Amino acid sequence: KQEVTQIPAALSVPEGENLVLNCSFTDSAIYNLQWFRQDPGKGLTSLLLIQSSQREQTSGRLNASLDKSSGRSTLYIAASQPGDSATYLCAAPLYNNNDMRFGAGTRLTVKP
Amino acid sequence: GAVVSQHPSRVICKSGTSVKIECRSLDFQATTMFWYRQFPKQSLMLMATSNEGSKATYEQGVEKDKFLINHASLTLSTLTVTSAHPEDSSFYICSASGRGGLYGYTFGSGTRLTVV
Numbered sequence: 001k002q003e004v005t006q007i008p009a010a011l012s013v014p015e016g017e018n019l020v021l022n023c024s025f026t027d028s029a030i031y032n033l034q035w036f037r038q039d040p041g042k043g044l045t046s047l048l049l050i051q052s053s054q055r056e057q058t059s060g061r062l063n064a065s066l067d068k069s070s071g072r073s074t075l076y077i078a079a080s081q082p083g084d085s086a087t088y089l090c091a092a093p094l095y096n097n098n099d100m101r102f103g104a105g106t107r108l109t110v111k112p
Numbered sequence: 113g114a115v116v117s118q119h120p121s122r123v124i125c126k127s128g129t130s131v132k133i134e135c136r137s138l139d140f141q142a143t144t145m146f147w148y149r150q151f152p153k154q155s156l157m158l159m160a161t162s163n164e165g166s167k168a169t170y171e172q173g174v175e176k177d178k179f180l181i182n183h184a185s186l187t188l189s190t191l192t193v194t195s196a197h198p199e200d201s202s203f204y205i206c207s208a209s210g211r212g213g214l215y216g217y218t219f220g221s222g223t224r225l226t227v228v
Contacts, residue, residue: 034217043118043205043221044156089155091217100146100207100217104155
């Protein structure tokens with residue numbers, strides 16, 4: 001059974017800082033790995049998807065890396081803005097299992 | 113891009129009644145749909161997985177007779193919370209995956225259920 005852990009649980013930074021969110025998973029036979037953003041009381045917005053054969057993906061100020069052998073993914077946010085404040089979730093579906101297991105998320109607060 | 117529409121966004125119902133939540137994939141065929149539940153300040157927990165035309169697979173601890181899932185077409189899945197109780201109050205989110213999972217997973221906007 002896939003276990004997904006996200007560290008830290010909460011993070012507060014001043015505007016403009018670069019930051020890293022961490023995601024680890026126990027079963028490396030993942031099909032892909034996704035990072036999501038969730039605003040309070042809202043659904044999820046997909047940020048980045050990394051196929052299992054890929055090492056990283058970039059979108060604007062976001063960069064996600066994947067190291068399957070160590071069971072880790074990181075989400076790097078450059079030049080953080082108050083609008084980045086949200087909970088960030090990672091999920092790692094298994095190769096032969098079509099469901100996703102989510103981490104508990106990192107609640108990010110970017111202060112103006 | 114892939115879009116999943118979930119309806120309603122909010123619903124308040126009386127204890128003992130049933131509530132139906134719809135999840136539609138608007139521009140792709142969703143061979144598999146997933147239903148999640150999220151309690152305040154907690155992560156999403158998978159409730160069940162449904163494949164079009166077959167019975168849903170429920171996670172351990174989820175009552176299949178209470179949470180009825182129907183995936184009658186490649187674009188629609190419904191979750192019915194039967195005989196709802198206050199402890200069923202939660203945020204329910206669906207997600208849909210296209211063939212082969214190549215498109216990743218697209219989520220609905222969620223449904224806030226409050227049972228009074």
